[in-house]
Amino acid sequence: MADQPREDHYVQSLARGLSVITAFGPTTPELSLSDVARSTGLTRAAARRFLLTLVDLGYVRQEGKLFRLTPRVLALGYAFLSSVSLPGIAGPHLERLAGEVHESSSMSVLDGRDVVYVARVPTSRIMTVSINVGTRFPAYATSMGQVLLAGLDDDALEEHLAGLDPVPTTEHTLTSVEALRSRVRQVRSQGFALVDQELEYGLRSLAAPVHNRAGTVVAAVNVSTQASRVGPEETRRALLPPLLKAVAEIENDLSRSP
């Protein structure tokens, strides 16, 4: 079984249990005991013990031979959300921004090689997948990701780029590390990122960095629009000023909070 090498402090059963939770997903909303054993690499008996423990704790529900996650699992993610103040601070500003420009607006942070959405005000559905707090996308293919990469210092950026193998999701996706490095320089220079159908056809997105008092980039905020509405230059002209204004207000509130 592909467990991590044992160290003195490592609790293997916790790691295994968490892997049972993440075995569920969009293509696997309900799983049998044997399904879970297969996808996690656990023995059937072990998978059964973890599933029944999760049932006891209220995180999983058993229906016949099939198991499903319950909404209680959201409490785990919520523990993170309720412990960080930035999404709460940003929320009203994203709401105002979305109301003003009539486009969806979101905030995300970098986590590994992905951006993770931590706040979102959807207006009208543009993308084929629904986006929620918790949704992740590869950083290189998103405007917020490129902004967050631009906010890394050179060493951290090079560490991020090392071994990165961008997978194209459209024909516009940046597929070389050198192209991405060049884009990051451009974003650093101009202070925002505009991504035009690099993640998904039909989607254009503009993002700017949110700094803390120390000047460190702690999050990115975007607005996203349909690529077919207007051209990139018109998108930039119309959306950048209100985006930067919302970011400035978020930074202002952030600098006043504890």
Place this chain on the structure above:
Amino acid sequence: MADQPREDHYVQSLARGLSVITAFGPTTPELSLSDVARSTGLTRAAARRFLLTLVDLGYVRQEGKLFRLTPRVLALGYAFLSSVSLPGIAGPHLERLAGEVHESSSMSVLDGRDVVYVARVPTSRIMTVSINVGTRFPAYATSMGQVLLAGLDDDALEEHLAGLDPVPTTEHTLTSVEALRSRVRQVRSQGFALVDQELEYGLRSLAAPVHNRAGTVVAAVNVSTQASRVGPEETRRALLPPLLKAVAEIENDLSRSP
């Protein structure tokens, strides 16, 4: 240590590990080793092993002597969200509804004695706390909760009410089980709930049930508004028709999905 009694299938280490995650929250965004030991009832050595395992897995970050959750924890909640189709189906309808009435709109489900938000389109901030997917409130004090209780069969409702001890959060909160039972009958009769400052002063909310093909109530959808804008009757007049329309569209899409 207040662990559950051991059963053959119970994995105590998983339960303990999950309790470490949920030790973090709005008043405890960062915790020391000893803090975690105290709040979970674990020994310091055990708390340390669980924390370091969560650090290894990327769910927690250590900064000096303090630990914090990382955004990766959102993946646990996201496993649930991505495994249920209803929030994704509802999302565009909630966006249209919020756009039309210029009020926040949400969807929630019942989990234990709480409602849990599973979709949200915020417009303007009314409440003092920010609401996210994963936020929970006591069912009795919310319009969506009262709708979900009304959707329970009589046995399930009585089971829910058994031992319920409603805590008033405003002077309008229903504080007796009998008052709540009466309200549930009213909601069953009229097909919606209107809650006026029962959860929080200044907040009025209207909710309706979402049924699946079998006729079972599977979720509730609301719109919420500031109590000071107009009276309850005007709120009902203005918001109920678009709310019921959005719910009908969600039910229609739901009946067509696999």
Place this chain on the structure above:
DNA sequence: TCAACTCGTTCATTATGCGAACATACGTTA
């Protein structure tokens, strides 16, 4: 300087979690 509190580490111990094996159930196919 000292008390109080914290964390890191060690290691003997044992309770936990394991999984092989067996039995039973169910659906499919010949």
Place this chain on the structure above:
DNA sequence: TAACGTATGTTCGCATAATGAACGAGTTGA
């Protein structure tokens, strides 16, 4: 109807994963 393949539930001996007491070191505030 019977055989087969795949599933789940259960048991229990046992290996080891996880435990926690004890010790030492570091930090902080009075």
